[in-house]
Amino acid sequence: MKTTTDRGGDVRLAGISKAYGSLTAVHPLDLTVPRGSFFALLGASGCGKTTTLRMIAGLEEPTAGTVFLGDRDVTRLPPHKRPVNTVFQSYALFPHLDVFENVAFGLRRRGIRSVKKQVEEMLELVQLGEQARRRPHRLSGGQQQRVAVARALINHPEVLLLDEPLGALDLTLRRRMQRELGRIQREVGITFIHVTHDQEEAMTMADTVAVMNAGRVEQSGAPADLYENPRTTFVADFLGSSNLIAASVEYTSGDDVVLGAGGGRLALPRARCPAPATAGSTVLVGIRPEKTALTHVDDSGRIPAARNRLTGRIAAASFTGVATQYVVDTAVCPEFEVYAQNIDRDPRLVPGAEVVVHWDPAHGFGLDAAQDTGAGAAAAAEVPA
Secondary structure, three states: OOOOOOOOOOEEEEEEEEEEOOEEEEEEEEEEEOOOOEEEEEOOOOOOHHHHHHHHHOOOOOOEEEEEEOOEEOOOOOHHHOOEEEEEOOOOOOOOOOHHHHHHHHHHHOOOOOOHHHHHHHHHHOOOHHHOOOOHHHOOHHHHHHHHHHHHHOOOOOEEEEEOOOOOOOHHHHHHHHHHHHHHHHHHOOEEEEEEOOHHHHHHHOOEEEEEEOOEEEEEEOHHHHHHOOOOHHHHHHOOOOEEEEEEEEEEEOOEEEEEEOOEEEEEEHHHOOOOOOOOOEEEEEEOHHHOEEEEHHHHHHOOOOOEEEEEEEEEEEEOOOEEEEEEEEOOOOOEEEEEEOOOOOOOOOOOOEEEEEEOHHHOEEEEOOOOOOHHHHHHHHOOO
């Protein structure tokens, strides 16, 4: 069921910023949200993501810059005159009205008397037709969230804004609602802009993710591209976890850059090395823990010669069910993380064992060594579970 028309266009922020006195919550940024996409603003508390959302909604007036919806400048329009609706974390349902009347509220407020067909279609969309005459307090958190979405969508907005809508749900329900919101967005076909601090949530649901940090967009793109090709140390460690190794460029060989680290050599695809990769310059070589392998030192001769390798000693091992997470003390990275699937576990891989960490050079990425290597991890640690 398609509930929208062909109206509307991209949401475009041009030089938008917000300051509260001497505090700058959002530095000037340019951002385009393609029409009909599921877009996520991702970041830790205080990064400016909710302020950005509120400027799109008209709930905050920008200090500078312009908000466009398609070709229309809506910067000075009040919220009720923008073709935008917002779903908040609290849902804000009317406790004295049943589900049907909560969803019908916007239509009745606009003087529409015949609402039955539209409300029933919307309840069908969010799979709550059988709950139509229940009050909100008799619904689960996930059902309440779907009522809030239905109430927002029935007004046929061009853009639906979602401000941490799943934050109050437990993990199992949150994951189920991630799938539900994705399904709803695909069915209605309108633009969803979703604010969240949850990395997995953003990566699971969105077509495009903009990672925000300290009032700025660090990087935006498709989830897989952000994960595989982070451009900053913040993104590398805020989206998942990365091992970062300071290495010195020695020479280029074909399509690879060869670097020295701790007396050994590492290879990195030239296309994934920050420019300029001149001899003697320092680069951070990054590798995701799940893209590495761990081999006991006695079996190191079986490792293919083309793989990058580091020797070290297992400092800690944690069994998590699906995988075992190892921390390896190496000369170039004292807490090198390795995630190994629990398929054929080597009983020798225990704390104290001497091992070789190795990986395919094509899976690595390079970053400017001048960046703070701990920024993303620190921000991720502050995110509530």
